[in-house]
Amino acid sequence: MQAYINSIGIISPQLTFDGSFLSAPIVHVESQFLMCEEPVYKEFINPVQLRRMSRILKMGLGASSICMDARSDVRPDAIVVGTGLACVSDLEKFLLSIDDNQEKMLSPIPFINSSHNTVGAQIAMMRKLTGYNMTYCHRSFSFESALLDALMLIAEGGVSNTLVGGIDEHTEGFFKIFNLLDFWRKKSVDNLSLFEGSHLGTICGEGAAFFFLEKNRQDGTLAKITDVQTFLKECDASDVKGEMDAFLGRNGLTEVDVDMFVLGRNGDSFGDGIYLDLERLLPESCGIAYYKHLCGEYMTSTSFALWLAAQMLHTQKMPDVIIKNPVSGRQLRRILIYNHHRRKEHSLILVENADL
């Protein structure tokens, strides 16, 4: 199974919606969370509808529009969305309104919009796309499950392309509630110093990234996705390395074939150990990059990592701000993204240069 990434639309805490690749000054804040640098949505969305939309919907329609417009001669045959918490702000609004109004005279609008498949459904409605439409909501597996589905759709042959996205929004409620589980730093942190020292909690983030995956290569192809794998178990770095080797093995590769590992380290002492131990198990010559200081931690952050990987493979540029170990003296051909959530949900995404 494989698919070419032929365009990307990404709205993230960095200036990415205009298609630039970390060329603008890096967003550098002192906070407990990072929020998206958003475009002017009325360029993509009917202003009348825009007023009634939750922020996640605006981000989803915006990012998917940027992605689809870059391949404007082709319509998506299928839409697959991964979202950890989906429309959590509408869900919260409706949930709280039940008691606030003693179960009487409630507005159905937040209930309707709280359905987890709303983003995918609204993209379909906006563009009149009647094909396959799927939504995965499984914590940090959400985007990976969507990617696997897209790869399967293309392998099955029923479609020649799929729009696949990862999306989650930062909300005050979500931040407060998961703060009780020590997900976030207790004090503001400089995002570019996220990996300094040992602290409990990370910086909260958000983002929307949509990818136009196609069976065939185009002039503007950025990279190709070759494989994706998730596994659910509490384990240490050597178990992860075992899974990684098996994953590479089934693709006819070993660790030395990977030029760069993009790791989901998030500066939280709860889970950073796995990444640091894993780095010691990887070949010394391989490149290592981190990304969560740029986008924050969220359930579908690997969609930001996939954008980074595709851009690096396409431009052969490796921005200093993400590099832990540089790749020197060779072409960047193959990137493996590894992420884990709370030491239990682990995922691997293999991205390759389109020429391979």
Place this chain on the structure above:
Amino acid sequence: MARRVFITGFGIISAIGNGVEETLASLTERKSGIGQVSFLKTSLSCFPVAEIRTDSDGLARLAGIPLSPVHSRTFLLGLIAAREAVRMSGCEGLCSSMGMIGSTTVAGIDQSDRYYRNLLCGEATHKDKIPSFECADSTELIADFFGITHHVTTISTACSSSANAIMNGARMIKCGVADRMLVGGSDSLSRFSMNGFNALEILSPTGCRPFDNDRNGITPGEGAAFLVLEAEEMVGSRTVYGEVSGYSNCNEAFHQTASLPDGTGAFLSISKALQSASIEASEIDYVNAHGTGTKVNDLSEGRALKTVFGKEMPLFSSTKGYTGHPFAAAGAMEAVFSLLSINHGLVFPNLAFETKMEEVDVVPVTQLCRRPIRRVLSNSFGFGGTDTTLIFSKV
């Protein structure tokens, strides 16, 4: 790609019974699960519901695990159905080679309804309930129970969720990604969905009457169902109860909550499923319709059935008169009914039907029918214009 996907086990819990045996008895004896609300605390008690009349203690006992305060009703229902499915399949020792796709619309809504506000105010006493608010929670707890580690995920596409879980489990096996999948869904009755559908003014004040001219809305239900799907060559000498022989998913791209009135969305879904099974419409022996009992759904689905089958309408019924509408779990529950239909040669009646709809000439089965059933088509439609059709066949 020609790998066949067999069903080797299934399990269910709903308002008409715990387990396949009780469920079959209720279906054949016309015992509806719809009645007055008794366990859910809601001021909307004037609306009938299809409730499982057991509290969390009772459900934990049925699931065979010690009750923990972090367990949501959605998880407990799911585990009960999943355990029955795995036991029936004889796969208990093979779970490490199994993947899982669960599904839910409201996740651990009993927990979020109770604790969300306090947690939001920073009251940390019940912080251990937080993970249950996420759709993944129930799936992961079930996966952990069986020791399932790879290919674990959760789908949430409103009322087509568990039909999609079945479809995509089958696709993973066909693609060679997995050999064996536990697929299904679970949802519990909640004030959240009661109030949501009440705000939309589509809760039935009398109990749902699918496809009747005087239908007046849905009856919320709850429950769970799971299926064990296996690649043909993995089954060995174990019993096969049916095959997932066709499926399709499409989007109406029309309205967030309403289906296309002319039924073209449902028509597309049904047609694509028939195509994927490589069969003609005339080869379907029974249609288990989505049939929620709303004005809009039943009319558009009725029209779609009429367009697909024309004068040769197969026997069809909606079983929501038994189970209410169990939202995410609907597709998997109705898959179980479809398998019971195939394995017992039965077609279950559409309860509470009296008068044909004025706009379209379709009449569901109202009495239990006994006859050989080789192929069943099952529809699940939902918010966001999502339409899924599954076809199950006798092997």
